[in-house]
Amino acid sequence: MSDHFGGPRRIIDDVTLRLTDHLQDAARARAELIRGHSRTLDLGTRQLVDRDQLNANRLNWYESIFTPQHPPGPNGRRFAPYTPSAAELEMRSRVLTDMDRLTDSLPESANGVYIMRSGHDLQIYKPAAEETFGLRNWLPHKHGSLAIREVAGYRVFEMMGFPRVPPTALGGGPRGLGSKQQHMPLGRSKPASKFRREHQQQAAAGHFVIGASDAKRRNFQPLEHSDSRPSEEDDLVLYDLGHSIPERSHSSSGYSHSFEIHSDFVNKWAGETLDDNVMAGVDRVTPDMLGSALEDLRLIYEDGTEIRFSDDAINGVLGRHHDLKTTGGIPSRI
Structure with missing residues (x-):
């Protein structure tokens, strides 16, 4: 009886193992994608802060130059x-x-x-x-x-x-x-x-x-x-x-x-x-x-x-x- 079912069981075990490997690969890829998005968002946030700071500095500079005059x-x-x-x-x-x-x-x-x-x-x-x-x-x-x-x-x-x-x-x-x-x-x-x-x-x-x-x-x-x-x-x-x-x-x-x-x-x-x-x-x-x-x-x-x-x-x-x-x-x- 065990021999009769051994073939299918091995196939099922092999498929299960392969699916597990694929899921692990997919999980790693998704984690890396999320980390990449996070890095992109961090970079974008820094750029926005830099740009806003640039505009704020320029506006303050304008006021310091022209308001007293x-x-x-x-x-x-x-x-x-x-x-x-x-x-x-x-x-x-x-x-x-x-x-x-x-x-x-x-x-x-x-x-x-x-x-x-x-x-x-x-x-x-x-x-x-x-x-x-x-x-x-x-x-x-x-x-x-x-x-x-x-x-x-x-x-x-x-x-x-x-x-x-x-x-x-x-x-x-x-x-x-x-x-x-x-x-x-x-x-x-x-x-x-x-x-x-x-x-x-x-x-x-x-x-x-x-x-x-x-x-x-x-x-x-x-x-x-x-x-x-x-x-x-x-x-x-x-x-x-x-x-x-x-x-x-x-x-x-x-x-x-x-x-x-x-x-x-x-x-x-x-x-x-x-x-x-x-x-x-x-x-x-x-x-x-x-x-x-x-x-x-x-x-x-x-x-x-x-x-x-x-x-x-x-x-x-x-x-x-x-x-x-x-x-x-x-x-x-x-």
Whole structure:
């Protein structure tokens, strides 16, 4: 009887032994995988801490440099009043009337975005009341915070002599106060590297100074020409600069999404020396000019509520401009 069952029993024992070996191998492999994930998480945590510490150190450095040089005056201002350009004033005066049918062709957005008519022209209208902030705890979650950043982005590019952002201004519309921007006919989207070198560097410099966090491919396009084929000679148009100019964390919002610059142009030119013709535009701008342009931006509601930049936000712009101006290029580590 034992001989009759000996063969199958040996087979069962052999299979059991093999399964045990396989299970032990699998357990060892899983343990090593977990250890690898743990090492990766530890490295990622250290990198995040290093990055956050770098940003904190840079912000503290900005404040130590610029706050003493620009103390508030008797009227509470740190900088002289700003005089908007003729293009901005003209845009501010535009009266928005009918919504254009092109609004239906706009890509879906978390914020309210409308194409409006003003006489024979078209404008992009973004009402402040329809702004959303997601998990961004580095800007105030107050309606109008994005609107003033849209205009600030335009002013920074304009004063550096980089005509990459269409004229933009604060103003009213059928859905209340917000930002208004000249509508531009745009061509087919293409990568940052496919634009002319000068335009790439202008975009990189401007995005770095304002700290643009949403300057990916969906937020820049070539100006449309009669010949719709992509060309390196296409004029670059930048837009959607509302998610920029960070401030210290607003812990009351309960969010914890830390700030980073996200720009295809900054990524491409980080660590590189910018061309002289681009740096000439950067050099012509002084801290007083930047401070004046930002401190002047205020969105005031009928109930007296005022949306404006904090000293902290202004210091950050001044500091990034200082980095760019003194090194001749965008730092390799941002």
